[in-house]
Amino acid sequence: MAVDSLERLDTERIDRSMDFRPADALVMSCGTVTLDLARGLVLLIWNKQQRIHQLPKGRRNIEEPMLSAALRETYEETGIRVTPLRLNIATRATPPKQPNNGRGQKNPDITVGCPSTEFVGACLYPDPQSETEALKTVFYYAATADSTIKPDAGTQEAWEKLEPRWVAIADVASILCFQGEIAAVRKAVDDVKKTGYTIGG
Incomplete structure (x- = not known):
C-alpha cells in the first residue's frame, strides 16, 4: 500500500529550516528585463547618484499585482512604456487545470510548455x-x-536621478553593476530564444 506523500515529509527538517519574517522586514520589488528584439538591445538605467548601471525596478504598491508593478516601475524610472513578453518559462507556478480523464495526475514540481x-x-x-x-x-x-521611441519626460520621483540607456545585449556583462542582474538578463534572453523569438534580426 502506497504511503501518502504528506506522511513522508521530514517535518523536523522543514521546521529547522523554516524562517518567519514579518511583513515590515521584507521588501517586494519588481522590475523588467526589457528587450528591443529587432535591434538586440536591453533597457538599463544609469543611476547618476551611485554612478552605476542597473535594471529598472522598484517597490510594489499595496495590493498591486507584481507584473503591474514591474511595468509601472519601468515606466516611472525610464519614461518608456513596455509590453510583457509571453514566454515558455520553466516555473514552479501551478499550471492551469487540464482534463485528465479522471486519472488524478499530480501537478509537476516544475511547469514547462505553458x-x-x-x-x-x-x-x-x-x-x-x-x-x-x-x-x-x-x-x-x-x-x-522600441528603442527608437523617445522616452516620456517627468515620470521619475523628484529625488531620482536616473537616465534610460539602451545597450547591446552582448555588452551587458561588462556594463551592469550586479552579477544577479546580469544573470536575470541572460535568463530572460534564453527564455526569449527558447520561445522562438528572433533577437537582432
Missing part, C-alpha cells in the same frame, strides 16, 4: 536602502519595447 508572463527569476539580498534590517526580493519580468 506560455505565460510569469517572472523569469528573482534577486534576493539585504536591502541597502532600508534604515531597519530587511530582506529584499526583486522579481524580474521579460518585456519588450
Whole structure:
C-alpha cells in the first residue's frame, strides 16, 4: 500500500529550516528585463547618484499585482512604456487545470510548455536602502519595447536621478553593476530564444 506523500515529509527538517519574517522586514520589488528584439538591445538605467548601471525596478504598491508593478516601475524610472513578453518559462507556478480523464495526475514540481508572463527569476539580498534590517526580493519580468521611441519626460520621483540607456545585449556583462542582474538578463534572453523569438534580426 502506497504511503501518502504528506506522511513522508521530514517535518523536523522543514521546521529547522523554516524562517518567519514579518511583513515590515521584507521588501517586494519588481522590475523588467526589457528587450528591443529587432535591434538586440536591453533597457538599463544609469543611476547618476551611485554612478552605476542597473535594471529598472522598484517597490510594489499595496495590493498591486507584481507584473503591474514591474511595468509601472519601468515606466516611472525610464519614461518608456513596455509590453510583457509571453514566454515558455520553466516555473514552479501551478499550471492551469487540464482534463485528465479522471486519472488524478499530480501537478509537476516544475511547469514547462505553458506560455505565460510569469517572472523569469528573482534577486534576493539585504536591502541597502532600508534604515531597519530587511530582506529584499526583486522579481524580474521579460518585456519588450522600441528603442527608437523617445522616452516620456517627468515620470521619475523628484529625488531620482536616473537616465534610460539602451545597450547591446552582448555588452551587458561588462556594463551592469550586479552579477544577479546580469544573470536575470541572460535568463530572460534564453527564455526569449527558447520561445522562438528572433533577437537582432
